[in-house]
Amino acid sequence: MPELPEVETVKETLKKRLLGQKILDVDIIYPNIIEYPSIKQFQDKIKGQVIHNISRRGKWLLFELDNDILLSHLRMEGRYYFKDKNDLLEKHEHIIFHFHDFDLRYVDTRKFGRMHLLTKEEVQNKKPLYGLGLEPFDSELNEDYLKTKWRKKEIPIKTALLDQTVITGIGNIYVNEILFASKINPLKKASSLKRDELEKIIFHTKKILKEAIKQGGTTIKSYESSKGVHGRFQRQLLIHEKTICPICHEKIKKEKIGGRGTYYCPNCQR
Ligand SMILES: [Zn+2]
Numbered sequence: 001m002p003e004l005p006e007v008e009t010v011k012e013t014l015k016k017r018l019l020g021q022k023i024l025d026v027d028i029i030y031p032n033i034i035e036y037p038s039i040k041q042f043q044d045k046i047k048g049q050v051i052h053n054i055s056r057r058g059k060w061l062l063f064e065l066d067n068d069i070l071l072s073h074l075r076m077e078g079r080y081y082f083k084d085k086n087d088l089l090e091k092h093e094h095i096i097f098h099f100h101d102f103d104l105r106y107v108d109t110r111k112f113g114r115m116h117l118l119t120k121e122e123v124q125n126k127k128p129l130y131g132l133g134l135e136p137f138d139s140e141l142n143e144d145y146l147k148t149k150w151r152k153k154e155i156p157i158k159t160a161l162l163d164q165t166v167i168t169g170i171g172n173i174y175v176n177e178i179l180f181a182s183k184i185n186p187l188k189k190a191s192s193l194k195r196d197e198l199e200k201i202i203f204h205t206k207k208i209l210k211e212a213i214k215q216g217g218t219t220i221k222s223y224e225s226s227k228g229v230h231g232r233f234q235r236q237l238l239i240h241e242k243t244i245c246p247i248c249h250e251k252i253k254k255e256k257i258g259g260r261g262t263y264y265c266p267n268c269q270r
Pocket of ligand 1: 245246247248249250265266267268269
């Protein structure tokens with residue numbers, strides 16, 4: 001599943017080709033991808049708008065158009081591909097954006113991805129962006145912030161870190177890595193974390209995500225960014241889907257926490 005570094009990589013790849021381009025038309029082959037507004041309104045409104053910028057908030061891509069913002073969430077397996085206008089439609093290509101010289105095709109084998117077309121005002125006070133937590137690189141992300149947010153959270157830190165209303169953009173793979181680097185047991189209650197532990201979490205969140213962005217994200221199973229760009233961060237994963245701890249050489253434990261596959265070293269993460 002694409003997380004912040006992967007979405008960041010997709011964003012940069014898309015920007016190279018899409019800035020200043022006008023969306024001439026859009027074909028919607030699988031309507032459920034469009035969450036808001038109606039299919040007809042989506043098509044009518046988006047036609048003729050120019051893409052001025054592409055940004056990211058959490059795991060959402062924001063295509064900043066003349067009047068509106070197109071929000072796109074890749075969920076499990078969403079991808080974007082640039083295609084020639086004459087290329088035949090392929091299986092799993094659900095939304096086709098037509099530009100003057102090329103098509104941009106949204107491909108999603110599992111069809112979980114979603115798009116919204118909102119006005120700039122709606123983006124501020126409407127879901128899905130309204131209510132999202134701080135970005136990992138936000139200067140307001142500090143121990144006090146986490147202490148307040150997690151004061152009453154009697155849930156495992158593993159689960160608390162996946163809550164997008166506190167910190168947004170990090171998902172399962174990176175949380176496994178962050179907790180390993182911080183030497184914190186994923187089952188520890190969020191409310192019980194001490195200041196120095198919170199400090200470690202913030203430090204390693206920034207460090208790991210920064211490095212992952214530099215490496216173009218992580219390619220795991222089906223994820224790859226648009227244009228077939230493969231992330232290289234998987235080579236630097238230390239705990240996720242591993243069997244032996246690289247620090248103490250004990251066996252890594254795998255268990256489900258909050259329904260998500262969690263890898264940790266019971267020896268190093270106490
Ligand atoms: Zn260990």
